[in-house]
Amino acid sequence: MTDRAIEVLIVEDDPRIAEINRRFTEKAEGFSVVGIARTGEEAVAWLEVMEPRLVLLDIYLPDMRGTELVRRIRGEGRDTDIIMITAAGETEIVQEAIRGGVIDFIVKPIQMERFLQTLESYRRRMERLKTSGTMTQQEIDRLWNRGMRSISPRPAAIREVPKGIDPLTLEKVKSVLRASPPPGMTAEETGKAIGASRSTARRYLEYLVSVDEAFADVSYGSVGRPERRYVLKSDGKSSPE
Structure with a gap:
Protein backbone atom coordinates (compact mmCIF):
# COMPACT_ATOMS: atom_id res chain seq x y z
CA MET A 1 0.00 0.00 0.00
CA THR A 2 1.19 3.57 -0.61
CA ASP A 3 2.67 5.63 2.22
CA ARG A 4 -0.29 8.00 2.23
CA ALA A 5 -3.82 7.94 0.90
CA ILE A 6 -4.36 8.99 -2.70
CA GLU A 7 -6.12 12.36 -2.54
CA VAL A 8 -9.16 12.61 -4.80
CA LEU A 9 -11.11 15.61 -6.09
CA ILE A 10 -14.64 14.82 -7.29
CA VAL A 11 -15.97 17.12 -10.03
CA GLU A 12 -19.74 16.61 -10.32
CA ASP A 13 -22.56 19.19 -10.36
CA ASP A 14 -25.34 16.84 -9.19
CA PRO A 15 -25.17 16.74 -5.36
CA ARG A 16 -26.69 13.27 -5.17
CA ILE A 17 -24.24 11.73 -7.63
CA ALA A 18 -21.34 13.60 -6.03
CA GLU A 19 -22.26 12.10 -2.66
CA ILE A 20 -22.51 8.61 -4.17
CA ASN A 21 -19.08 9.05 -5.74
CA ARG A 22 -17.67 10.26 -2.43
CA ARG A 23 -19.04 7.26 -0.52
CA PHE A 24 -17.81 4.80 -3.15
CA THR A 25 -14.36 6.41 -3.18
CA GLU A 26 -14.03 6.24 0.59
CA LYS A 27 -14.90 2.55 0.49
CA ALA A 28 -11.81 1.95 -1.63
CA GLU A 29 -8.59 1.15 0.18
CA GLY A 30 -5.98 3.90 0.09
CA PHE A 31 -8.13 6.81 -1.13
CA SER A 32 -9.27 10.04 0.53
CA VAL A 33 -11.70 12.63 -0.88
CA VAL A 34 -10.29 16.13 -0.35
CA GLY A 35 -13.05 18.08 -2.05
CA ILE A 36 -16.11 18.20 -4.30
CA ALA A 37 -16.33 20.79 -7.09
CA ARG A 38 -19.67 21.61 -8.72
CA THR A 39 -18.27 23.50 -11.74
CA GLY A 40 -15.15 23.53 -13.88
CA THR A 67 -12.89 17.53 -21.79
CA GLU A 68 -12.31 21.31 -21.68
CA LEU A 69 -11.26 21.01 -18.04
CA VAL A 70 -8.89 18.20 -19.04
CA ARG A 71 -7.23 20.56 -21.53
CA ARG A 72 -6.89 23.27 -18.88
CA ILE A 73 -5.33 20.85 -16.40
CA ARG A 74 -2.83 19.66 -18.98
CA GLY A 75 -2.20 23.19 -20.25
CA GLU A 76 -1.17 24.24 -16.74
CA GLY A 77 1.32 21.40 -16.61
CA ARG A 78 -0.31 19.57 -13.72
CA ASP A 79 0.53 15.90 -13.32
CA THR A 80 -2.87 15.13 -11.80
CA ASP A 81 -4.39 11.89 -13.07
CA ILE A 82 -7.95 11.97 -14.37
CA ILE A 83 -10.62 9.28 -14.43
CA MET A 84 -13.64 10.40 -16.44
CA ILE A 85 -17.24 9.43 -15.78
CA THR A 86 -19.11 9.09 -19.06
CA ALA A 87 -22.29 7.68 -20.55
CA ALA A 88 -22.20 4.65 -22.82
CA GLY A 89 -21.99 5.48 -26.50
CA GLU A 90 -20.05 8.74 -26.18
CA THR A 91 -17.27 7.45 -28.41
CA GLU A 92 -16.05 10.81 -29.69
CA ILE A 93 -15.81 12.21 -26.17
CA VAL A 94 -13.88 9.14 -25.03
CA GLN A 95 -11.44 9.58 -27.91
CA GLU A 96 -10.96 13.27 -27.10
CA ALA A 97 -10.43 12.47 -23.43
CA ILE A 98 -7.82 9.82 -24.21
CA ARG A 99 -5.92 12.32 -26.35
CA GLY A 100 -5.99 14.68 -23.36
CA GLY A 101 -4.41 12.09 -21.10
CA VAL A 102 -7.43 10.68 -19.24
CA ILE A 103 -6.22 7.35 -17.85
CA ASP A 104 -9.49 5.52 -17.25
CA PHE A 105 -13.27 5.69 -17.58
CA ILE A 106 -16.28 4.75 -15.48
CA VAL A 107 -19.44 4.27 -17.53
CA LYS A 108 -22.85 5.39 -16.26
CA PRO A 109 -25.00 4.17 -14.67
CA ILE A 110 -22.30 3.80 -12.03
CA GLN A 111 -22.05 0.42 -10.32
CA MET A 112 -20.15 0.26 -7.05
CA GLU A 113 -18.26 -2.93 -7.96
CA ARG A 114 -17.00 -1.46 -11.23
CA PHE A 115 -16.19 1.85 -9.53
CA LEU A 116 -14.09 0.15 -6.85
CA GLN A 117 -12.41 -2.04 -9.46
CA THR A 118 -11.31 1.06 -11.37
CA LEU A 119 -9.83 2.70 -8.26
CA GLU A 120 -8.09 -0.53 -7.19
CA SER A 121 -6.54 -0.88 -10.64
CA TYR A 122 -5.32 2.71 -10.46
CA ARG A 123 -3.86 2.26 -6.96
CA ARG A 124 -1.94 -0.84 -8.01
CA ARG A 125 -0.52 0.92 -11.04
CA MET A 126 0.66 3.79 -8.84
CA GLU A 127 2.30 1.36 -6.41
CA ARG A 128 4.05 -0.45 -9.22
CA LEU A 129 5.35 2.77 -10.74
CA LYS A 130 6.58 3.93 -7.34
CA THR A 131 8.51 0.75 -6.54
CA SER A 132 10.04 0.26 -10.00
CA GLY A 133 13.23 2.23 -10.49
CA THR A 134 13.58 0.74 -13.96
CA MET A 135 11.06 -1.22 -16.00
CA THR A 136 11.53 -3.80 -18.70
CA GLN A 137 9.50 -3.76 -21.91
CA GLN A 138 7.48 -6.69 -20.58
CA GLU A 139 6.64 -4.83 -17.36
CA ILE A 140 5.63 -1.71 -19.27
CA ASP A 141 3.45 -3.77 -21.61
CA ARG A 142 1.79 -5.50 -18.68
CA LEU A 143 1.15 -2.19 -16.92
CA TRP A 144 -0.15 -0.50 -20.08
CA ASN A 145 -2.34 -3.40 -21.17
CA ARG A 146 -3.98 -3.57 -17.77
CA GLY A 147 -4.89 0.09 -18.06
CA MET A 148 -6.14 -0.23 -21.62
CA ARG A 149 -8.34 -3.19 -20.71
CA SER A 150 -10.00 -1.13 -18.01
CA ILE A 151 -10.66 1.90 -20.23
CA SER A 152 -11.92 -0.04 -23.25
CA PRO A 153 -15.72 0.31 -23.35
CA ARG A 154 -17.51 -3.01 -23.22
CA PRO A 155 -19.03 -3.69 -26.66
CA ALA A 156 -22.42 -4.43 -25.18
CA ALA A 157 -22.44 -1.05 -23.44
CA ILE A 158 -21.84 0.99 -26.61
CA ARG A 159 -24.88 2.00 -28.59
CA GLU A 160 -24.57 4.12 -31.70
CA VAL A 161 -27.25 6.78 -31.72
CA PRO A 162 -29.17 7.23 -34.99
CA LYS A 163 -29.04 10.27 -37.24
CA GLY A 164 -31.00 13.16 -35.73
CA ILE A 165 -30.15 12.21 -32.13
CA ASP A 166 -27.39 14.37 -30.66
CA PRO A 167 -25.61 12.69 -27.69
CA LEU A 168 -25.35 15.98 -25.74
CA THR A 169 -29.05 16.77 -26.16
CA LEU A 170 -29.93 13.18 -25.32
CA GLU A 171 -27.98 13.46 -22.06
CA LYS A 172 -29.84 16.69 -21.23
CA VAL A 173 -33.18 14.96 -21.78
CA LYS A 174 -32.13 12.06 -19.58
CA SER A 175 -30.93 14.44 -16.85
CA VAL A 176 -34.25 16.30 -16.91
CA LEU A 177 -36.21 13.05 -16.67
CA ARG A 178 -33.93 11.79 -13.92
CA ALA A 179 -34.66 14.86 -11.81
CA SER A 180 -38.41 14.93 -12.46
CA PRO A 181 -40.86 13.81 -9.77
CA PRO A 182 -43.59 11.23 -10.52
CA PRO A 183 -45.46 10.78 -12.76
CA GLY A 184 -42.75 11.84 -15.22
CA MET A 185 -42.74 14.56 -17.86
CA THR A 186 -44.57 15.33 -21.07
CA ALA A 187 -42.78 16.23 -24.29
CA GLU A 188 -43.85 19.85 -23.86
CA GLU A 189 -42.46 20.04 -20.31
CA THR A 190 -39.23 18.36 -21.39
CA GLY A 191 -38.84 20.75 -24.32
CA LYS A 192 -39.19 23.79 -22.05
CA ALA A 193 -36.65 22.31 -19.60
CA ILE A 194 -33.97 21.78 -22.27
CA GLY A 195 -34.79 24.86 -24.37
CA ALA A 196 -36.13 22.95 -27.37
CA SER A 197 -39.44 22.51 -29.17
CA ARG A 198 -42.05 19.98 -28.15
CA SER A 199 -41.46 17.95 -31.33
CA THR A 200 -37.70 17.81 -30.73
CA ALA A 201 -38.17 16.71 -27.14
CA ARG A 202 -40.69 14.08 -28.22
CA ARG A 203 -38.21 12.65 -30.74
CA TYR A 204 -35.62 12.15 -28.01
CA LEU A 205 -38.17 10.80 -25.54
CA GLU A 206 -39.49 8.27 -28.03
CA TYR A 207 -35.92 7.23 -28.82
CA LEU A 208 -35.34 6.48 -25.13
CA VAL A 209 -38.50 4.39 -25.13
CA SER A 210 -37.37 2.54 -28.27
CA VAL A 211 -34.04 1.54 -26.69
CA ASP A 212 -35.78 0.50 -23.45
CA GLU A 213 -34.24 3.26 -21.31
CA ALA A 214 -37.59 4.87 -20.56
CA PHE A 215 -41.26 4.04 -20.57
CA ALA A 216 -44.29 6.17 -21.39
CA ASP A 217 -47.69 6.17 -19.75
CA VAL A 218 -50.89 7.99 -20.67
CA SER A 219 -52.52 10.22 -18.08
CA TYR A 220 -55.19 12.92 -18.29
CA GLY A 221 -54.44 16.60 -17.81
CA SER A 222 -56.53 19.23 -16.03
CA VAL A 223 -58.80 19.71 -19.06
CA GLY A 224 -59.26 15.99 -19.59
CA ARG A 225 -56.89 15.77 -22.54
CA PRO A 226 -54.71 12.61 -22.58
CA GLU A 227 -50.99 13.24 -22.05
CA ARG A 228 -48.07 10.95 -22.70
CA ARG A 229 -45.62 11.09 -19.77
CA TYR A 230 -42.13 9.67 -19.81
CA VAL A 231 -40.07 8.13 -16.99
CA LEU A 232 -36.49 6.84 -17.04
CA LYS A 233 -36.10 3.17 -16.17
CA SER A 234 -32.60 3.74 -14.77
CA ASP A 235 -34.05 5.34 -11.65
CA GLY A 236 -35.16 2.00 -10.32
CA LYS A 237 -38.69 2.43 -11.69
CA SER A 238 -40.32 -0.22 -13.80
CA SER A 239 -42.80 0.03 -16.61
CA PRO A 240 -46.42 0.09 -15.47
CA GLU A 241 -48.42 -3.04 -16.09
Whole structure:
Protein backbone atom coordinates (compact mmCIF):
# COMPACT_ATOMS: atom_id res chain seq x y z
CA MET A 1 0.00 0.00 0.00
CA THR A 2 1.19 3.57 -0.61
CA ASP A 3 2.67 5.63 2.22
CA ARG A 4 -0.29 8.00 2.23
CA ALA A 5 -3.82 7.94 0.90
CA ILE A 6 -4.36 8.99 -2.70
CA GLU A 7 -6.12 12.36 -2.54
CA VAL A 8 -9.16 12.61 -4.80
CA LEU A 9 -11.11 15.61 -6.09
CA ILE A 10 -14.64 14.82 -7.29
CA VAL A 11 -15.97 17.12 -10.03
CA GLU A 12 -19.74 16.61 -10.32
CA ASP A 13 -22.56 19.19 -10.36
CA ASP A 14 -25.34 16.84 -9.19
CA PRO A 15 -25.17 16.74 -5.36
CA ARG A 16 -26.69 13.27 -5.17
CA ILE A 17 -24.24 11.73 -7.63
CA ALA A 18 -21.34 13.60 -6.03
CA GLU A 19 -22.26 12.10 -2.66
CA ILE A 20 -22.51 8.61 -4.17
CA ASN A 21 -19.08 9.05 -5.74
CA ARG A 22 -17.67 10.26 -2.43
CA ARG A 23 -19.04 7.26 -0.52
CA PHE A 24 -17.81 4.80 -3.15
CA THR A 25 -14.36 6.41 -3.18
CA GLU A 26 -14.03 6.24 0.59
CA LYS A 27 -14.90 2.55 0.49
CA ALA A 28 -11.81 1.95 -1.63
CA GLU A 29 -8.59 1.15 0.18
CA GLY A 30 -5.98 3.90 0.09
CA PHE A 31 -8.13 6.81 -1.13
CA SER A 32 -9.27 10.04 0.53
CA VAL A 33 -11.70 12.63 -0.88
CA VAL A 34 -10.29 16.13 -0.35
CA GLY A 35 -13.05 18.08 -2.05
CA ILE A 36 -16.11 18.20 -4.30
CA ALA A 37 -16.33 20.79 -7.09
CA ARG A 38 -19.67 21.61 -8.72
CA THR A 39 -18.27 23.50 -11.74
CA GLY A 40 -15.15 23.53 -13.88
CA GLU A 41 -13.98 26.86 -12.46
CA GLU A 42 -14.50 25.58 -8.92
CA ALA A 43 -12.45 22.52 -9.84
CA VAL A 44 -9.61 24.75 -11.07
CA ALA A 45 -9.62 26.56 -7.71
CA TRP A 46 -9.53 23.26 -5.81
CA LEU A 47 -6.65 22.03 -7.96
CA GLU A 48 -4.60 25.13 -7.19
CA VAL A 49 -5.12 24.81 -3.44
CA MET A 50 -5.16 21.05 -2.81
CA GLU A 51 -3.18 19.60 -5.74
CA PRO A 52 -4.94 16.21 -5.54
CA ARG A 53 -3.34 13.14 -7.10
CA LEU A 54 -6.57 12.04 -8.83
CA VAL A 55 -9.64 13.77 -10.27
CA LEU A 56 -12.94 11.96 -10.84
CA LEU A 57 -14.45 14.08 -13.59
CA ASP A 58 -17.97 14.13 -15.00
CA ILE A 59 -18.34 15.07 -18.68
CA TYR A 60 -21.18 17.56 -18.27
CA LEU A 61 -20.63 20.57 -16.01
CA PRO A 62 -22.68 23.80 -15.85
CA ASP A 63 -19.88 26.01 -17.21
CA MET A 64 -17.86 23.67 -19.45
CA ARG A 65 -17.47 20.12 -20.69
CA GLY A 66 -15.17 17.83 -18.78
CA THR A 67 -12.89 17.53 -21.79
CA GLU A 68 -12.31 21.31 -21.68
CA LEU A 69 -11.26 21.01 -18.04
CA VAL A 70 -8.89 18.20 -19.04
CA ARG A 71 -7.23 20.56 -21.53
CA ARG A 72 -6.89 23.27 -18.88
CA ILE A 73 -5.33 20.85 -16.40
CA ARG A 74 -2.83 19.66 -18.98
CA GLY A 75 -2.20 23.19 -20.25
CA GLU A 76 -1.17 24.24 -16.74
CA GLY A 77 1.32 21.40 -16.61
CA ARG A 78 -0.31 19.57 -13.72
CA ASP A 79 0.53 15.90 -13.32
CA THR A 80 -2.87 15.13 -11.80
CA ASP A 81 -4.39 11.89 -13.07
CA ILE A 82 -7.95 11.97 -14.37
CA ILE A 83 -10.62 9.28 -14.43
CA MET A 84 -13.64 10.40 -16.44
CA ILE A 85 -17.24 9.43 -15.78
CA THR A 86 -19.11 9.09 -19.06
CA ALA A 87 -22.29 7.68 -20.55
CA ALA A 88 -22.20 4.65 -22.82
CA GLY A 89 -21.99 5.48 -26.50
CA GLU A 90 -20.05 8.74 -26.18
CA THR A 91 -17.27 7.45 -28.41
CA GLU A 92 -16.05 10.81 -29.69
CA ILE A 93 -15.81 12.21 -26.17
CA VAL A 94 -13.88 9.14 -25.03
CA GLN A 95 -11.44 9.58 -27.91
CA GLU A 96 -10.96 13.27 -27.10
CA ALA A 97 -10.43 12.47 -23.43
CA ILE A 98 -7.82 9.82 -24.21
CA ARG A 99 -5.92 12.32 -26.35
CA GLY A 100 -5.99 14.68 -23.36
CA GLY A 101 -4.41 12.09 -21.10
CA VAL A 102 -7.43 10.68 -19.24
CA ILE A 103 -6.22 7.35 -17.85
CA ASP A 104 -9.49 5.52 -17.25
CA PHE A 105 -13.27 5.69 -17.58
CA ILE A 106 -16.28 4.75 -15.48
CA VAL A 107 -19.44 4.27 -17.53
CA LYS A 108 -22.85 5.39 -16.26
CA PRO A 109 -25.00 4.17 -14.67
CA ILE A 110 -22.30 3.80 -12.03
CA GLN A 111 -22.05 0.42 -10.32
CA MET A 112 -20.15 0.26 -7.05
CA GLU A 113 -18.26 -2.93 -7.96
CA ARG A 114 -17.00 -1.46 -11.23
CA PHE A 115 -16.19 1.85 -9.53
CA LEU A 116 -14.09 0.15 -6.85
CA GLN A 117 -12.41 -2.04 -9.46
CA THR A 118 -11.31 1.06 -11.37
CA LEU A 119 -9.83 2.70 -8.26
CA GLU A 120 -8.09 -0.53 -7.19
CA SER A 121 -6.54 -0.88 -10.64
CA TYR A 122 -5.32 2.71 -10.46
CA ARG A 123 -3.86 2.26 -6.96
CA ARG A 124 -1.94 -0.84 -8.01
CA ARG A 125 -0.52 0.92 -11.04
CA MET A 126 0.66 3.79 -8.84
CA GLU A 127 2.30 1.36 -6.41
CA ARG A 128 4.05 -0.45 -9.22
CA LEU A 129 5.35 2.77 -10.74
CA LYS A 130 6.58 3.93 -7.34
CA THR A 131 8.51 0.75 -6.54
CA SER A 132 10.04 0.26 -10.00
CA GLY A 133 13.23 2.23 -10.49
CA THR A 134 13.58 0.74 -13.96
CA MET A 135 11.06 -1.22 -16.00
CA THR A 136 11.53 -3.80 -18.70
CA GLN A 137 9.50 -3.76 -21.91
CA GLN A 138 7.48 -6.69 -20.58
CA GLU A 139 6.64 -4.83 -17.36
CA ILE A 140 5.63 -1.71 -19.27
CA ASP A 141 3.45 -3.77 -21.61
CA ARG A 142 1.79 -5.50 -18.68
CA LEU A 143 1.15 -2.19 -16.92
CA TRP A 144 -0.15 -0.50 -20.08
CA ASN A 145 -2.34 -3.40 -21.17
CA ARG A 146 -3.98 -3.57 -17.77
CA GLY A 147 -4.89 0.09 -18.06
CA MET A 148 -6.14 -0.23 -21.62
CA ARG A 149 -8.34 -3.19 -20.71
CA SER A 150 -10.00 -1.13 -18.01
CA ILE A 151 -10.66 1.90 -20.23
CA SER A 152 -11.92 -0.04 -23.25
CA PRO A 153 -15.72 0.31 -23.35
CA ARG A 154 -17.51 -3.01 -23.22
CA PRO A 155 -19.03 -3.69 -26.66
CA ALA A 156 -22.42 -4.43 -25.18
CA ALA A 157 -22.44 -1.05 -23.44
CA ILE A 158 -21.84 0.99 -26.61
CA ARG A 159 -24.88 2.00 -28.59
CA GLU A 160 -24.57 4.12 -31.70
CA VAL A 161 -27.25 6.78 -31.72
CA PRO A 162 -29.17 7.23 -34.99
CA LYS A 163 -29.04 10.27 -37.24
CA GLY A 164 -31.00 13.16 -35.73
CA ILE A 165 -30.15 12.21 -32.13
CA ASP A 166 -27.39 14.37 -30.66
CA PRO A 167 -25.61 12.69 -27.69
CA LEU A 168 -25.35 15.98 -25.74
CA THR A 169 -29.05 16.77 -26.16
CA LEU A 170 -29.93 13.18 -25.32
CA GLU A 171 -27.98 13.46 -22.06
CA LYS A 172 -29.84 16.69 -21.23
CA VAL A 173 -33.18 14.96 -21.78
CA LYS A 174 -32.13 12.06 -19.58
CA SER A 175 -30.93 14.44 -16.85
CA VAL A 176 -34.25 16.30 -16.91
CA LEU A 177 -36.21 13.05 -16.67
CA ARG A 178 -33.93 11.79 -13.92
CA ALA A 179 -34.66 14.86 -11.81
CA SER A 180 -38.41 14.93 -12.46
CA PRO A 181 -40.86 13.81 -9.77
CA PRO A 182 -43.59 11.23 -10.52
CA PRO A 183 -45.46 10.78 -12.76
CA GLY A 184 -42.75 11.84 -15.22
CA MET A 185 -42.74 14.56 -17.86
CA THR A 186 -44.57 15.33 -21.07
CA ALA A 187 -42.78 16.23 -24.29
CA GLU A 188 -43.85 19.85 -23.86
CA GLU A 189 -42.46 20.04 -20.31
CA THR A 190 -39.23 18.36 -21.39
CA GLY A 191 -38.84 20.75 -24.32
CA LYS A 192 -39.19 23.79 -22.05
CA ALA A 193 -36.65 22.31 -19.60
CA ILE A 194 -33.97 21.78 -22.27
CA GLY A 195 -34.79 24.86 -24.37
CA ALA A 196 -36.13 22.95 -27.37
CA SER A 197 -39.44 22.51 -29.17
CA ARG A 198 -42.05 19.98 -28.15
CA SER A 199 -41.46 17.95 -31.33
CA THR A 200 -37.70 17.81 -30.73
CA ALA A 201 -38.17 16.71 -27.14
CA ARG A 202 -40.69 14.08 -28.22
CA ARG A 203 -38.21 12.65 -30.74
CA TYR A 204 -35.62 12.15 -28.01
CA LEU A 205 -38.17 10.80 -25.54
CA GLU A 206 -39.49 8.27 -28.03
CA TYR A 207 -35.92 7.23 -28.82
CA LEU A 208 -35.34 6.48 -25.13
CA VAL A 209 -38.50 4.39 -25.13
CA SER A 210 -37.37 2.54 -28.27
CA VAL A 211 -34.04 1.54 -26.69
CA ASP A 212 -35.78 0.50 -23.45
CA GLU A 213 -34.24 3.26 -21.31
CA ALA A 214 -37.59 4.87 -20.56
CA PHE A 215 -41.26 4.04 -20.57
CA ALA A 216 -44.29 6.17 -21.39
CA ASP A 217 -47.69 6.17 -19.75
CA VAL A 218 -50.89 7.99 -20.67
CA SER A 219 -52.52 10.22 -18.08
CA TYR A 220 -55.19 12.92 -18.29
CA GLY A 221 -54.44 16.60 -17.81
CA SER A 222 -56.53 19.23 -16.03
CA VAL A 223 -58.80 19.71 -19.06
CA GLY A 224 -59.26 15.99 -19.59
CA ARG A 225 -56.89 15.77 -22.54
CA PRO A 226 -54.71 12.61 -22.58
CA GLU A 227 -50.99 13.24 -22.05
CA ARG A 228 -48.07 10.95 -22.70
CA ARG A 229 -45.62 11.09 -19.77
CA TYR A 230 -42.13 9.67 -19.81
CA VAL A 231 -40.07 8.13 -16.99
CA LEU A 232 -36.49 6.84 -17.04
CA LYS A 233 -36.10 3.17 -16.17
CA SER A 234 -32.60 3.74 -14.77
CA ASP A 235 -34.05 5.34 -11.65
CA GLY A 236 -35.16 2.00 -10.32
CA LYS A 237 -38.69 2.43 -11.69
CA SER A 238 -40.32 -0.22 -13.80
CA SER A 239 -42.80 0.03 -16.61
CA PRO A 240 -46.42 0.09 -15.47
CA GLU A 241 -48.42 -3.04 -16.09
